[in-house]
Every structure is written in C-alpha cells, then in structure tokens.
Amino acid sequence: MTKKNKIVTFLFDRFLSQNTREKIEKIILKVAIISFFIHLAIIYFTKFGFIDFSSDSELLKNPISAAYTPFSFILIYEVYLLIYYLPKSFTTYITKQYEIITLIIIRKLFKDLSALELTENWFEIKGDLQFTYDLIASLLLFYLIFLFQKIGKQKPIQQLSIKPVIERFVIKKKLIAVILVPLFFGMALYTFIDWSARISIAAKELPSLESINNLFFDQFFTVLILVDVVLLLISFFYTDQFHKIIRNSGFIISTILIRMSFGVSGLVSTILIVTAVLFGLAIITIHNKYEKDTLTNKNYD
Numbered sequence: 001m002t003k004k005n006k007i008v009t010f011l012f013d014r015f016l017s018q019n020t021r022e023k024i025e026k027i028i029l030k031v032a033i034i035s036f037f038i039h040l041a042i043i044y045f046t047k048f049g050f051i052d053f054s055s056d057s058e059l060l061k062n063p064i065s066a067a068y069t070p071f072s073f074i075l076i077y078e079v080y081l082l083i084y085y086l087p088k089s090f091t092t093y094i095t096k097q098y099e100i101i102t103l104i105i106i107r108k109l110f111k112d113l114s115a116l117e118l119t120e121n122w123f124e125i126k127g128d129l130q131f132t133y134d135l136i137a138s139l140l141l142f143y144l145i146f147l148f149q150k151i152g153k154q155k156p157i158q159q160l161s162i163k164p165v166i167e168r169f170v171i172k173k174k175l176i177a178v179i180l181v182p183l184f185f186g187m188a189l190y191t192f193i194d195w196s197a198r199i200s201i202a203a204k205e206l207p208s209l210e211s212i213n214n215l216f217f218d219q220f221f222t223v224l225i226l227v228d229v230v231l232l233l234i235s236f237f238y239t240d241q242f243h244k245i246i247r248n249s250g251f252i253i254s255t256i257l258i259r260m261s262f263g264v265s266g267l268v269s270t271i272l273i274v275t276a277v278l279f280g281l282a283i284i285t286i287h288n289k290y291e292k293d294t295l296t297n298k299n300y301d
Helices: 002-018 018-047 063-085 091-115 128-152 160-197 210-235 240-260 266-301
Strands: none
Touching: 002 018, 002 160, 018 063, 063 091, 063 160, 091 128, 091 210, 091 240, 091 266, 128 266, 160 210, 210 240, 240 266
16 A cells, blocks of 8 residues: 555544544534524523514524524534545445435425415415425435435446456545545534624624525535546546446536525425436436446356
C-alpha cells in the first residue's frame, strides 16, 4: 500500500469507521431529543406569553410542528450516512439521496400540519392541497425506495479477477468521502449560523423556513451532482462497459432532477422529486437486466 493510500485509509477510519458512525449516531439522537423538547417548550412559552414573538411562523403555532426540529438533525445524520456508504455500496449511496429528499418532505408535513384548514373546501385551499400532494408523494417515494433497494441487491455474481480494479476504485471513493465530511459539516454549520443571524432580536422575527432547505440542501445536492460526475469520470479508468456508464450517468440525471425541485415550489417540486426516483429505479432495473444478460452470454461463449 502506497503512502497516499495509507493516509486516505487512516483519515477514512477516523471519520467514517463503524465505531465513529455509532458514536455520531448516539450524539445526533441525543441532540434530536433535546432539541424536540426545547422547541416544544418555546411553543408553550410563546403560547402563554412568557416569550413574545411577533412572527407568525408555523413552527410556533402547534406542538406537532416541534417534530420539525429533531427531523432536521436526523437529516444531518442521513447526510453523514450517505458519505459513509459512498465507498461501500454505490446503490446504497444513491438510496441515501432518495431517503434524504423523502425525509425533507416528511419534515415539511409536520410543519404544514399546523397550518391545515379543516373545511369543506379542502381541495380549493392551496396549503391543504400541497399537504395532500406531499402526503401521497411520501408514500409513493417510500415504496419506490423499497423497490430500488430490492432491485439494487439483485446483482449477478462478479468475477474475482476484477477485485484489484475494484480496490483501486474504492480507494478513490474513500478519498472523496474523506473530503466530503468536513465540506458538508462546514456547509451545515455555516447554514445554521447564517439562519440564526437572520433572527432579529429587536423585531423578534423568525426567518423563513425555506432558507434551511434552500441554503443547505440546495447546495448539498449541487455538490452531489459534482461528486457523481467525478465518480463517472473516474469509472472510465476501470470500465468501458456501456450499461455501467449509462447507469452512472442516469443517477446524475436523477440527482439533477432532485436539485431542480428546490428551485420551484408546489406540485411541480413534488413531481420532480417523484420523477427523479422513478428514473433512478428504471435505470437500475435496466442495468441489472443488461448485466445479467451480458454474463449469461459470456458463459455461452
């Protein structure tokens, strides 16, 4: 093993080992639970007049919306898991992207619950309609992710002769993962500080919730697109198989569609997200059939 590979492996073990993952998981869960009760306390303190916020933020109207805060920390952990699985399983890495965008929709549902208008004109109220769209989309995405994982595991047995090639590719993916850890941590920290700084002490107004999604996850998926492109380019050094190139290219398109969903709102955003996961599912289904057929033909040669 070269000196460069030793350094990459050392840093990877420090940031992305199973032991580190378990420690981060426990920390995130504790922070999520504490943040939930803090948010809940702020809601009731505001309700009974102990805290005076002039803002009409939906986060301060209903105790149910307190679930928004711990979900935000769970999403940060999902981002870490995405990086964790990048060198281990490309399918799981893509799955984590889909899980993250689904959790963003679920988190939004908790926030929107406090603003629902339970009237006979349900399908005429924009907020209620969007809640309905997101509710259906979350169920659909949950099932599509299940299918994606199931199909992703149905891989033909690979030949052992390509193991050294895979190991070299894994080392490069470990290097990318090591770079992503401080990058995403810095992005999350900057987003939190920037969002907190927007809170006006004098006016006592909370900044828009959209700033959280747009300032972090917008940039987050932009970085993922660049990472996917880099992985695609690196893969050319190790394979020239058409179906693998199309698979990796298809996943980039899927990530771009998710990224585009942050630039629009309402039903269009929801449709883009569902389309992205459907496209990824179609890509991996065709890829696996293509690879199975390729290996079958080789056995007959």
